[in-house]
Amino acid sequence: MSKSETEEMIEIEIDGQEKQECLEEGVEEQTITSADxxxxxxxxxxxxxxxxxxxxPRIQMSLDGYEICLQDIQVLMEACIYGVKIPDQT
Known part of the structure; x- marks a missing residue:
């Protein structure tokens, strides 16, 4: 997901067939296949x-403008030890 886009992923089905994105203008549905x-x-x-x-190297493009998200949660490096997210203890 590009840093410049103002979007929030709200649902990914386990089979990877559908993805919904919530945009400022509304909700947009997009079908993705295994080729994607x-x-x-x-x-x-x-x-x-x-x-x-x-x-x-696999996709032959720079990913500098993209964020890494795991399970719809952005990984914040300042909340990590050696790149591993610290669980909230509250």
């Missing part, structure tokens, strides 16, 4: 920032 998806395995102990480094 890229799978990349990464060690759970590896910093999440390395994901961009692994994907960039």
């Amino acid at each position: 998806l890229i799978q990349q395995d990464i060690d759970i102990n590896e910093p999440i920032g390395n994901l961009k480094k692994l994907l960039e």
